[in-house]
Amino acid sequence: MFLTRLVYTSTITDSFSPSDIELILEAARKNNGKRNVTGMLCFSRKYFLQCLEGSRTQVNQIYQKILNDPRHTNIVLLDYQQISHREFSEWSMSYIPESSLTSALSLKYSGASTFNPYEMSGESAHEMMLLLKCTIPSV
Ligand SMILES: Cc1cc2nc3c(=O)[nH]c(=O)nc-3n(C[C@H](O)[C@H](O)[C@H](O)COP(=O)(O)O)c2cc1C
Secondary structure, three states, X not given: OOEEXXXXXXXXXXXXXXXXHHHHHHHHHHHHHHHOOEEEEEEOOOEEEEEEEXXXXXXXXXXHHHHOXXXXXXXXXXXXXXXXXXXXXXXXXXXXXXXXXXXXXXXXXXXXXXXXXXXXXXXXXXHHHHHHHOOOOOO
C-alpha cells in the first residue's frame, strides 16, 4: 500500500467553537491510531492546516470524513503525493496552537505576516510543518 501525504487548509464555520479543538484531536488520535495515520494539525483563530500521512486508502478515508465535517469549510487541497517515508511517525496527530504560528514564520513561508495557509504553496506549508515538528514533544 503506497505511503501518501495529504496537506489541506480550511476555515472554521459558525458551528465551530474553541472547545471543539480538544474533541477534534481526541477523535483524530483515536481513529488515526487505529489506521496507522500520522500527522500534524495547526490552528490559528480561523484557519486549519493539516498534514495526514499513511497508506493511501487510510488517508483517503480519513480525508473523506474530514471533508464532511460541518465545523470547517473552504477546504483546499495543498499537497497530495506518494512519499518514501513519514515525517510525523511519532504522532497520530500532533497539534500546533496559534502561539507557535508566529508572524516571522508566516513571513518566511508565505506572502503575509499573519498565518494564512491559503497564501502558501503545498511545499511551503509542508516545510513549515517540518520546522514546527522540532518544537513539539513526542508522545
Ligand atoms: C480540522 C479538522 C481536522 C480533523 N482531523 C481528523 C483526523 O485527523 N482524523 C479523524 O479521524 N478525524 C478528524 N477530524 C474529525 C472528523 O471530521 C470526524 O468528526 C471524526 O473523524 C468522526 O469520528 P468518529 O467516526 O469516531 O465519530 C477532523 C475534523 C476537523 C474539523
